[in-house]
Amino acid sequence: MLLTGAEIVVECLKEQGVDTVFGYPGGTILNVYDALYKHSNEITHILTSHEQGAAHAADGYARATGKVGVCMATSGPGATNLVTGIATAYMDSVPMVAITCNVNLPLLGKDSFQEVDIAGVTMPITKHGYIVKDVSILADTIRKAFAIAGSGRPGPVLVDITKDVTANQCEYTKMPAAGKVVKETDNEADIEKAVALIKEAEKPYIYVGGGAVISGAYEEVREFAKKAGAPVCDTLMGKGVYDGNDPYYTGMIGMHGTKTSNFGVSECDLLIALGARFSDRVVGNPKKFAEHAKVLHIDIDAAEIDKNIRTDVSVVGDLKEVLREINARLPEQEHEEWLAHIMELKKKYPLNYDSSVLSCPYIMEELDRITEGKAIITTDVGQHQMWAAQYYKYSKPRTFLSSGGLGTMGYGLGACIGAKAGSPDKICVNIAGDGCFRMNMNELATASRYNIPIIQIVINNHVLGMVRQWQTLFYGKRYSQTVLQDKVDFCKVAEGLGCEAIRVTKKEEVAPAIEKAIALKAPVLLDCIIPEDDKVFPMVPAGAPISDAFDAQDLAAE
Numbered sequence: 171m172l173l174t175g176a177e178i179v180v181e182c183l184k185e186q187g188v189d190t191v192f193g194y195p196g197g198t199i200l201n202v203y204d205a206l207y208k209h210s211n212e213i214t215h216i217l218t219s220h221e222q223g224a225a226h227a228a229d230g231y232a233r234a235t236g237k238v239g240v241c242m243a244t245s246g247p248g249a250t251n252l253v254t255g256i257a258t259a260y261m262d263s264v265p266m267v268a269i270t271c272n273v274n275l276p277l278l279g280k281d282s283f284q285e286v287d288i289a290g291v292t293m294p295i296t297k298h299g300y301i302v303k304d305v306s307i308l309a310d311t312i313r314k315a316f317a318i319a320g321s322g323r324p325g326p327v328l329v330d331i332t333k334d335v336t337a338n339q340c341e342y343t344k345m346p347a348a349g350k351v352v353k354e355t356d357n358e359a360d361i362e363k364a365v366a367l368i369k370e371a372e373k374p375y376i377y378v379g380g381g382a383v384i385s386g387a388y389e390e391v392r393e394f395a396k397k398a399g400a401p402v403c404d405t406l407m408g409k410g411v412y413d414g415n416d417p418y419y420t421g422m423i424g425m426h427g428t429k430t431s432n433f434g435v436s437e438c439d440l441l442i443a444l445g446a447r448f449s450d451r452v453v454g455n456p457k458k459f460a461e462h463a464k465v466l467h468i469d470i471d472a473a474e475i476d477k478n479i480r481t482d483v484s485v486v487g488d489l490k491e492v493l494r495e496i497n498a499r500l501p502e503q504e505h506e507e508w509l510a511h512i513m514e515l516k517k518k519y520p521l522n523y524d525s526s527v528l529s530c531p532y533i534m535e536e537l538d539r540i541t542e543g544k545a546i547i548t549t550d551v552g553q554h555q556m557w558a559a560q561y562y563k564y565s566k567p568r569t570f571l572s573s574g575g576l577g578t579m580g581y582g583l584g585a586c587i588g589a590k591a592g593s594p595d596k597i598c599v600n601i602a603g604d605g606c607f608r609m610n611m612n613e614l615a616t617a618s619r620y621n622i623p624i625i626q627i628v629i630n631n632h633v634l635g636m637v638r639q640w641q642t643l644f645y646g647k648r649y650s651q652t653v654l655q656d657k658v659d660f661c662k663v664a665e666g667l668g669c670e671a672i673r674v675t676k677k678e679e680v681a682p683a684i685e686k687a688i689a690l691k692a693p694v695l696l697d698c699i700i701p702e703d704d705k706v707f708p709m710v711p712a713g714a715p716i717s718d719a720f721d722a723q724d725l726a727a728e
């Protein structure tokens with residue numbers, strides 16, 4: 171059938187099973203929005219308050235559902251406002267297609283009104299990028315974009331379309347969406363080496379990263395841990411793959427990981443990395459990281475092997491498929507003495523906080539209790555992010571959504587809206603510090619416009635908490651530009667943007683506030699006032715070995 175380019179865009183979205191799009195219209199993308207209007211009963215469009223919010227919402231939708239998220243923006247500033255969201259998705263391997271429209275083809279390269287080479291701008295932060303200047307290749311380009319975004323190691327793909335292409339006509343033939351492509355790799359010999367290495371180990375430790383979430387290897391990881399007879403730690407991105415309530419789960423590893431995980435990995439004789447990239451926030455000093463251990467690394471991306479940490483054995487392939495092979499060949503291993511030692515570390519070094527005052531750890535524990543650990547938690551970046559990772563018990567994957575690689579302040583609220591759009595039956599809660607919340611709090615207007623029942627918890631200490639923590643510990647308490655004591659009232663802001671608001675100043679107010687927020691089935695903000703000098707512990711100084719983890723008791727003993 172003969173369709174315009176704009177109509178082809180919409181038909182291709184329908185081909186790919188897209189049910190929700192996040193975006194903001196403008197001049198060059200008007201034809202696409204006109205086509206969306208005609209298909210509003212098939213594709214829901216959520217108008218965000220800012221294009222960055224649209225990108226974060228598409229990201230949150232993708233992380234919560236496993237499907238490719240879609241965002242749209244017009245040319246120039248509309249497109250550049252997507253950049254931070256695209257970079258966030260790129261760093262965390264999130265499948266996303268960003269569709270932008272540019273000026274007419276004859277105007278390209280002439281500094282035309284609202285013209286930006288967005289493909290050039292985003293080249294370093296996309297898995298691939300396209301500029302479509304011919305309507306005859308538009309459909310195939312969009313199909314390729316979705317295939318690339320969702321296959322292998324996922325990531326964002328940009329499709330920039332000139333405005334005249336959206337108006338020109340072309341013959342369109344519907345095609346079914348391509349299924350997931352699993353790249354065949356010749357890794358039989360490596361799998362055998364991996365099994366042999368695991369059999370030799372006496373003190374194995376499993377380190378789970380975000381690749382385990384992406385591959386859907388949840389059951390395989392849990393079976394593998396049992397067969398390997400090994401304790402399990404995870405990264406921010408790997409949360410929920412291994413049940414956070416399991417006795418052999420030892421918590422997060424790295425800069426704000428548990429002492430048990432950090433000490434245990436430092437003592438192990440085999441570290442098994444599953445879909446992880448050995449981030450500097452995990453590794454600390456790479457020369458001292460797991461220095462007594464051999465390293466087995468399983469990852470779909472060959473570029474990650476030996477990039478940050480040298481491995482003894484590596485297997486390149488889809489983690490789910492690789493673990494199925496290993497599980498089939500690996501007899502159940504017994505390491506009773508090693509596991510008993512790790513359990514002793516857990517008893518000796520539990521997470522702890524000051525229970526006499528209102529704090530974020532207490533709020534997270536109450537939220538975990540009330541939601542029975544079944545909510546989707548999104549976060550911004552900082553102290554609250556670490557507390558949310560430490561004190562909520564994630565038992566299922568795709569329930570902790572956070573900007574791990576880029577560390578994007580302002581990520582969480584848009585992501586929470588996207589997660590709720592993709593998982594309407596789940597309770598969705600964003601945890602943000604007051605500094606982060608200021609960055610994109612306008613997205614509360616998006617939640618209220620569509621009555622999206624999310625819960626926004628602001629951990630309000632009137633400072634930039636994580637930066638202040640560093641200033642306290644390493645910069646002689648010189649609090650340069652980290653104090654936020656001003657006249658901003660978040661409850662009034664929320665109410666002004668059409669949301670319910672509750673202020674929480676005491677511990678006994680926490681549970682009733684959370685229960686009321688859930689019962690309201692509307693967008694609700696909880697403004698939780700905590701002390702300005704609360705700190706996240708344990709902590710590892712930047713560049714130090716993770717075995718140097720310290721906490722408040724260690725500081726007091728000095």
